[in-house]
Amino acid sequence: MFQDKEKFNRELTQFLDASPTPFHAVSSIVSMLEKAGFTELCETEEWTLTIGSKHFVTRNGSSVIAFIVGQEALLDTGIKMVGAHTDSPCLMVKPQPEITRHGYLQLGVEVYGGALLNPWFDRDLSIAGRVVYQDSSGQLKQKLVDFKRAVATIPSLAIHLDREANTGHSVNAQTDIPPILMQATNGSANFRELLADQFLQDDEKVIDYDLCFYDTQPAAAIGLHDEFIASARLDNLLSCFIGTQALINNDAQQTCMVVCNDHEEVGSVSAVGADGPFLEAITARLCGADGSATSISRVISKSLMISCDNAHATHPNFPQKHDSAHMPSLNGGPVVKVNVKQRYATSSVTSSLFKQLCESVDVPVQSFVSRSDLGCGSTIGPITSARLGVATLDVGIPQLAMHSCREMTGAEDPLRLAKVLLAFFTSSASNTVDVE
Numbered sequence: 001m002f003q004d005k006e007k008f009n010r011e012l013t014q015f016l017d018a019s020p021t022p023f024h025a026v027s028s029i030v031s032m033l034e035k036a037g038f039t040e041l042c043e044t045e046e047w048t049l050t051i052g053s054k055h056f057v058t059r060n061g062s063s064v065i066a067f068i069v070g071q072e073a074l075l076d077t078g079i080k081m082v083g084a085h086t087d088s089p090c091l092m093v094k095p096q097p098e099i100t101r102h103g104y105l106q107l108g109v110e111v112y113g114g115a116l117l118n119p120w121f122d123r124d125l126s127i128a129g130r131v132v133y134q135d136s137s138g139q140l141k142q143k144l145v146d147f148k149r150a151v152a153t154i155p156s157l158a159i160h161l162d163r164e165a166n167t168g169h170s171v172n173a174q175t176d177i178p179p180i181l182m183q184a185t186n187g188s189a190n191f192r193e194l195l196a197d198q199f200l201q202d203d204e205k206v207i208d209y210d211l212c213f214y215d216t217q218p219a220a221a222i223g224l225h226d227e228f229i230a231s232a233r234l235d236n237l238l239s240c241f242i243g244t245q246a247l248i249n250n251d252a253q254q255t256c257m258v259v260c261n262d263h264e265e266v267g268s269v270s271a272v273g274a275d276g277p278f279l280e281a282i283t284a285r286l287c288g289a290d291g292s293a294t295s296i297s298r299v300i301s302k303s304l305m306i307s308c309d310n311a312h313a314t315h316p317n318f319p320q321k322h323d324s325a326h327m328p329s330l331n332g333g334p335v336v337k338v339n340v341k342q343r344y345a346t347s348s349v350t351s352s353l354f355k356q357l358c359e360s361v362d363v364p365v366q367s368f369v370s371r372s373d374l375g376c377g378s379t380i381g382p383i384t385s386a387r388l389g390v391a392t393l394d395v396g397i398p399q400l401a402m403h404s405c406r407e408m409t410g411a412e413d414p415l416r417l418a419k420v421l422l423a424f425f426t427s428s429a430s431n432t433v434d435v436e
Contacts (some may be wrong), residue, residue, distance in 0.1 A: 002422060003247055009229060013219035015241045016231045018043040020128040020214040022262045023087035023144055025237055029244050029260060030056065033066050036248035038388035044224040047285055054435065057282055061130060061142075062262035063272035066247055066280050070255035072280040074287060075295065077254040078302025078431050081390065082246065082421055083274070083380050084239035084309065085231070085264035086296055088232070089104045089113030089403045090324075091120065091177065092125065097191050099112040099178050105189050106178040114377075119404045120213075125179055129211035131195060135191035136203040145199045149218045152179035168377045178211060181369045192250030227331060227411050234399055234407040238262070239308035242414055244398075246421035257284065258427045262308075262399060264380050274380035280387060299390070304353065304431035306424060307345060307381030308417070311335035311368050312410070313398035328398040331410030333364030334417045337379075345381035349392035353431070354420070361423045363416045366398065391432065 004006065015032075019025035030040075038054040041047055049069050051056070063086065070077065078340060090112050097107040111117070128146035135141055154177050160167050171177065182189075189309035192206040200206065219231030243258040263273035270276050289297050314327040318435045337344040338349050356367040370376035385392035397417055399409040 002219055002245075002418050004144070004307045005411065005415045006419065009411055011219065012238070012241050012414055013221075013229065013231065015136055016219040016233060016237055019233065019237055020126070020146060021130075021144075021210075021212055023130045024128060024146065024209070025086045025233075025240060026058055026062055026260070027144060027169075029064055029066075029240060030058065032244055033246065038248070043163070043281070049286070049288065053373045054252075059278055060262065061144075061184075064260050064277060065257065065279065066244065067255065067257040067286065068247065068252040069214065069286075069393070070252050072254050074255055074299045076302070078299055078304065079283065079286065080431065081253055081259060081305040082243040082424070082427055083259045083304060083305055083307045083384055084258070084262070085236045085245050085261050085274070085380055086240060087113070087262050087265050088235060089115035089265055090212040090214065090405075091115070091179070093129075093191075093209070093213070098189065100184045100189070103185065105135045105184040107181055107191065108178050111173045113179075114403055115317055116401075116404045117173065117177060119406060120177060120227070121154050121156045121402075123405060124216045125152040125154070125213045126150055126211055127152065127211055128391040130396060131199060131209045131211075132207050133196070133200055133204050136201070138436065139268060140207065143199070145195070145211075147198070152164075152181045152213065154179045159209070159431065172436045176251055181339055213224050218405065221240050221411060222408075225409075227352075228409050229411050230406060230416075232405055232407065234397075234409055235310045235402050236308075238310060238399075238409065238414060238415075240433050242418045243308055243421060245436075246418050246425055247332070250422055250425035253426065253428065255318035257282075259384075261380055265405045268383050274383040275387065277382065283388065300388055301391050302431060303388075303389075303423045304350065304424075305381070305384055305390045306382065306421065307355065307379050307392055308421075309379040309381070309392045309394065309396045310338055310399045310402065311366075311396035312402060313400050313409075317398060318409055321371070321374070323369055323371050327368050328366040328368050330398055330400070330408075332366050332398065333414060334395050334420060335366045337368045337396060339376055342382050343376050343378040345379075345385040346394050346395035349432075354393055354395060357420050357423050357427065360427070361419045368398075409425055
């Protein structure tokens, strides 16, 4: 299982290219799950869960939880959980986006998450997301849309007109980055009408949307020996793909789950984010008829969450940005992320369990701690741990150019993490460590 690196990475890059938005990512994940025999459950209906059954639940079309009901009792084993997030920093189209000036139609955008803005300039950009529309009978419906070709760009200002472009230029998110969509030779244009012309029937109209720009350059193997992978949205669709692959390839002796939440990049506070009730609700229903607070607490006390979100690899041009004893490298193995301020949820116990798993499948493991004079990002790990009370650790594949529209990781590490997560799901070892 998980021996062919080239095949694994090829399927990974196909997933990345097919998933320009969280909605498309969930659609891609659902396709993988359904192909593996998982069936969808609806939160509004009664569930009948049987041993060995495989299911998934979606919310908002942008978050998904998938699980396999194990053969062993939850009160004995708990739930083995892997978490990731479906969203990535991007440029979201505003509700009234039309900007017509100097012969161009531009679209106003709002920056989603902590995006690096400079890399968005001079890219061939497309638009994708969800459209809510009214059909001919007046009913509201929704559909995923994707132009699937370059339809816009954000041109840089020539250096002749900005002599400080390479030394002191900053990007104004309001005025500097509205992409050019087309020439406005016939006056003003209505973006909703343009969407309707592209994606709807003549008697249908766009009511609203959740749309973002994305770079059309496909994911690729790069490096003289193809030792790297370059793509948009590696943070954190890489972890979503790996976690899903590990889930669908395990033998389900114990109950296993993958949680892919939206809205991590903006704080996770939503009905579908990690700081919302989605995972708690599904966990309670997994506990069945005896889903009392007591039984849920007992199950959670036996459970373990591995929160997977990419880690900062050491940049060769900026090694001083890392603690000298904690400098992860691409293709050096998955990274255990630690922060005493609880920006990461790793403890010595959960770290030890993960390192033991890595050793069992001969996978190298690295550690990351930020410099003491620098802050660090966070993940769904601490949020999930706090809401559920579940033992958690934060790990991730090392990458460069995090939060750029084009990121980079090692070609060896995705398969390595998949092997570790598969070992986690299939191991009969306890999720906890006994205290003497």
